[in-house]
Amino acid sequence: MQKAAQKLQKSNKLLLAIPLCHAEERSISRKSYLPGDSSCLGVTLRNKHLKMQKDFKFNPIGIVHSPFKEKFGIPRQPGLAPSAKAVIELxxxxxxxxxxxxxxxxxxxxVIFIFHATSERGWSPTVRPPRLGGNKRTGVFATRSTHRPNPIGMSVAELEQVEVENGKxxxxxRNIDLMDGTPVIDIKPYxxxxxSIPNAYADYAANVPEHKLIVSFNEEVEIKLREKPQLKQLIIEILRLDPRPAYRSIKDDANVxxxxxxxxxxxxxxxxxxxxxxDL
Structure with missing residues (x-):
């Protein structure tokens, strides 16, 4: 029996390794599932964990063409700027x-994509979400921060048209929050x-951000935008969300x-x- 059990242990199969444990170890605790655990189950899991430690290569399937040329000003979530349009080119x-x-x-x-503009900055176990004022820290996996162990983002967008022409x-x-040049690694239908989960709850991010600010234009800017109503509307939708850093959003300041x-x-x-x- 012992030899048979040892043979099963060598096969590195999670459940079949349990009979090798001592009687007092058969009551599996949450701790037993940690990769560094010294119990027989922990050793088995650690071996499986080490085998899984390998790189996965993703090839971009497309690239985003978006009006947002830099990070500052991009809506913090999709669905907040209906006039924000983009094209994914496969x-x-x-x-x-x-x-x-x-x-x-x-x-x-x-849209599953790479946070290409922030990936080199690495990640932190805790981050400061804008919805919490930019001062309170919470776990990275409890946020949608761009600074993640793997810089992967996901965004839902309205699909207006699929265009297939001349090899493209x-x-x-529309209603996007994607930066120009973003690499896309997958697309899935919504x-x-x-x-959609109607009874889901989301603690600090339960409600849609209020449009707190009124947006106006000086006379010179109004003239420049007279023949660009779509651009004007997009500017309004972005600025009324107050794109400033969260810690500044509670007060006026003298900065332009x-x-x-x-x-x-x-x-x-x-x-x-x-x-x-x-000014424009």
Missing amino acids: LPPFNLAETVLGLPEFSHIW VLLHL VPYSD YGIRIEDVDVKFKIENNAVIVV
């Missing part, structure tokens, strides 16, 4: 009509019955801030809890 060898067959039958998609496959999206939207540098300041766009 890259070879994935730019085939067959890869998107049936996708137009879905109104929304999940383009997915036209399935309402599975992905700038965000780049499309090919325009938008300069603004905050006075009396309102945004004034002072």
Whole structure:
């Protein structure tokens, strides 16, 4: 029996290794599942853990073309700026009509992507979410922070059109929070019955952020935007969310801030809890 058990242990199968434990070790505690545990089950799990420690290579399947040319000013979540549109261009060898067959039958998609602009900064076990004022720390896995062990993000977007023409496959999206040049590693359809959970709760992120600020433009800027109503609306949707660092968002300050939207540098300041766009 002992030889048979030892043979099973060598096979490194989790459940079959348990009979080798001493009687007092058969009551498996939560601690036993830690990779560094010295119990027989812990050793088995640690061996499996070491075998799993390998690199996984992901090839981008597409790239995002977005009006957001830099991190500052991008909505912190999707769905907050309806006028924010983007295009995902599929890259070879994935730019085939067959890869998107049936996708137009879905109104929304999940975009799985890489936080390419922050990946080199590494990660921290705790972060300071903007929704908590930027001063309170919480665990990285309890946030959607860009600074993660693996810099992978996910975003839901409205799918307006799937365009297949001249060897290109383009997915036209709206209501996005994606930076220009973002590498896309996967696309999945949004399935309402599975992905929407009406009774879910989310503690500090339970409610949609309020549009706290009124946005106005000085006379010179109004003239420049007269023939660009879509750009003007996008600027309003971005600035009313107060893109400043969270610790500054509770007060006025004397700074003039700038965000780049499309090919325009938008300069603004905050006075009396309102945004004034002072230059383009």
